[in-house]
Amino acid sequence: MPMKKVMKGNEAAAWAAKLAKPKVIAAFPITPSTLVPEKISEFVANGELDAEFIKVESEHSAISACVGAAAAGVRTFTATASQGLALMHEILFIAAGMRLPIVMAIGNRALSAPINIWNDWQDTISERDTGWIQFYAENNQEALDLILIAFKVAEDERVLLPAMTGFDAFILTHTVEPVEIPDQELVDEFLGEYKPKHAYLDPKRPITQGTLGFPAHYMEARYTVWEAMENAREVIKEAFEEFEKKFGRKYQMVEEYKTDDAEVIMITMGSLAGTLKEFVDKKREEGVKVGAAKITVYRPFPIEEIRALAKKAKVLAILEKDVSFGSGGAVFADVARSLINEKEKPIILDFIIGLGGRDVTFEQLEEALSIAEKAMKEGVEEDVYWIGLRKEIL
């Protein structure tokens, strides 16, 4: 029987790791996800999880040890955030290029400077081009579920790419919510045992991994990463379906909320989706035709789903907690490029919001919505809107 427990997002992530039974975990503490390795240490110490936990001296070594373990052919897990993820950056490309299905939990946190431990998505967004699959969780239940799903997708032979699941710093990592812990047997059935096909360091079958690729081969090697990421679209959908059948919770690449007759659809990710849905409910009561959409899978980017969404509305308003300096929001860019060759496309607006843990309030959402409504009639005024910015202290 599945068990319900009240727990923090970090505990949910640790539980997911426990249920997935990785053989090697290597992690280094960083706020806000410190509790993940702590909790896993407890599981290991109590014999509840039969894994090697390598207490590495840095995140760079954490991911390097994971790469070593995955190259040796075992299921591998780590957790980090922010500066820790940035320190891993170089090795993230390598993990993907070597096609190692490592899974990582991220307590999404802002990057320095100034140093800030609170939530935005700059850490994972900055790693969007490394070849890692990316999931974003709305609540603690999703954090747990999407880590399990990450293992399933990453290890699929059509994919074989590493995957990360983000859940917002403090808003989820440190907030307690009731979370259903799935049955171990069902998880075992869902994930199966990891049997590596291409990555092993078996003295009986010696192979060479991580070679030098000359110009004659490099592009093809990178293309296989591209192809794997493309394959991941179908595999993720299958995994979502199987997950729903087994565990009863439904996931979609893009989850729509009251979009059918919406004029403005506000798009976001992570825990902000929860706030946004409530805001939509409130505006619906006032008779405003607004809907919400949550991007659950950011890499591969749900291009088809966004195209379908775009057919429904006059304005797509992207609310995102990240910036690509000198350009705008990263999610906006992905949405825009998904629609660029569509014959008819809605106005797309870019809202940077809630950076470094700034509360996203209904007033801010109201402001974004009114800009969207104005744009619908009078056109777009600015390329990027910073919402909730305290201009008076600049």
Add this chain to the structure above:
Amino acid sequence: MAVRKPPITTREYRAPGHAACAGCGCAIIMRLATKAFSEAMEEKYGDPNAFAIAHATGCMEVVSAVFPYTAWKAPWVHVAFENAAAVASGIEAAWKKLGYKGKILAFAGDGGTADIGLQALSGMLERRHNVVYIMYDNEAYMNTGIQRSSSTPYGAWTTTSPPGKYSIGEDKPKKWVALIAAAHMIPYVATASIADPYDLYRKVKKAALVDGPAFLQIHGPCVPGWRIPPEKTVEVAKLAIETGVWPLFEIENGDIRNIKFQRFPKDGKFKKPIEEYLKLQGRFKHLFKRPEAIQELKEQIKAMWRVLGKEVELP
């Protein structure tokens, strides 16, 4: 007639056809070390192949694993420049879980060890992973075209320590990573050289036989980097030992008081002057116009021996 077992196994883990320069000292290290490792694995686990290799970026990696070829007959993985020790840690942990019997061998150059990889090395040693880490010391970053590392000796020319009006070449004393490794109180630390293949072989084997981590710093001349002719590799390495430039020692459990030396002159007097070692190499050519720099180098070498507990005389 009884057939004597060869002192060095005939098994090979390096296929012919790798792309190292003719006369590469480090390629000799790779070959001898894997052979010694396999013999240890045979003794310890009854299986000469019971090992896997984690390799750092550098000359020895790029010359041996150019897709779609490989010069390795053992399971082998390269990840990046600075993390061979961390990767080896992960492999070792995985092997424990897989129930594999055997040991992990990590290879990295002086750059990948003494500089950018020092933190990962320290972490791996401190956590007591069952890994033998071999730093092949060609005393510069050769793969990127001969830049100085913290293991480059005083006075040496490299492309980033060029001698000039205001420079004598590399202006810092060499870093002895073996001593840093010993400070982790690990079971076994040693230095070795390609000039004494039996000693090298014995030490790698010994390192592979201990339980827990071991570290070896092995001297391997580089033909273009040291500006030597390919046929002089072994001769140059030999002179490094005979002139006192390269110490051969073993430290067990971090006990530096019980350091064991090899080929150390009984009276502490090295017979050959270090000039003999220097003059064979283009990288020290400019020093002969700067006798005070050679004197300084000698002082540094004496200081290094003093740290090792020996007063030496250099002619």
